[in-house]
Amino acid sequence: MPSGTTTSDRSISAAPSGRPAVQRSSLREQVAAALRDELMAGRLAAGRHFTVKEVAELYGVSATPVREALVDLAAQGMLVVEPGRGFAVPRFTWDDFVDIVEARSLVIDGIFRRLAGSTGRLAALDAGAVASLRRRADAAVRAARAGRLDVLVGCDRRFWAELGAFAGNRRIGDYLDWLRVQYWIFAASYLRGRDDLASFCWSRHLELVALIEAGDQPGVHAMLLAYNQESLEQMAALCGRPVPEGAASPQVPAQREGASEPTTTQ
Template sequence: MSESRPQRPVSMQAHLRDQVADALRAALVAGELRPGVVYSAPALAAEYGVSATPVREAMLDLARQGLVEAVRNKGFRVTEPSERDLAEFTELRLLIEAPTIGRVTRTATREQLEALRPTAEGTVAAARSGDLVGYLEADRRFHLGLLSLAGNARLVEAVDDLRRRSRLHAYADLVETGPLVESAREHAELLDTMLAGDAAAAETRMRHHLARVHR
């Protein structure tokens, strides 16, 4: 007879911290939290209607991801990647994603690829409606969904981390000028190329897509 294991209740505080971290990331993407500005945990806590503790914990998570930095006795300052940082992040993504897309093109089933069609269409809908946060979330699901078909969870985690670190506040301007819709349409075009079984062309499309994002 096996011994009963002690119950380990799920910490609601941990869930709250994750929820706050998600909300803060969305605020960063939308440009509501500006680079160089110092934000205090109590002030943010009051804005989000929570205590300061989960906000501090969420901010520490974002600091580990390089999105903010702690300012002693004041709070947290939003960091901004330099042009060199962005170029290096893009280079890494190109080295990882382009060949992986070629491999996935050769190995994924039609059903697996078509399952990502609604997500690709979701990026276009969000871009057209000016929903920047919705666009970036759908874009994340699409890219990571494709990469996950390669069967390497660590690779997906690495690209997800690069995406977080290379967030671009200029995206807010793209919503107004139109390039975001063009970028979103490239997702469906990439899928069509992969479904056609042209691995080399799919790799090229991914390189062009990431280059557009960097520009």
């Protein structure tokens, strides 16, 4: 299970080759973060094999932190260990993707049903937290609408990482982040290189922030589940697969009077 730290917390600069250059502090985590970015953006194709030596040479670091980073990623299900051959990028199937989205929906639904059945509420946000979330949302929306996949995956993950903290349970936030990374590893392989990318990228982050700021808990609940359903439908269209009934849309409790009804259209 990942620590929940996003790549924005890592210090990676661009190398002359265009690849991210790993700095000399926390090399194990730096290498893992750089490779995770490559996987999420679809720059490492499913099934690709590589060795510790190849990665060490790519980033210009010693073999030890590279081996540790690769073992960490394999333990998180983001790489596959192949004895005698090194490591490989996993081949997530459509069923894997459905499981990822369904797991995300069930966790989110459970959080909100618990809150609705008690006096609890989403963790309160101060003005600074709201401003930060809105900046993350704006960056993700711009990247989604511009069809900039490399930018989108980073912006989107940072947005949802901050949003996940509102549940008030760090382990749940870490689990949702882990699911998001695997989501992008699958999705990016279908999205990369498309000139109609914007049609398949959710871009309602700012609307979601507005609902959170307004304290519309049922509205947030409904939009998150609708987002998961839309994600399934979009990827099903790209993969030519049917959308499993009920996989991402548990029944949402009725919204409070006066709340706007969310839609799944962009």
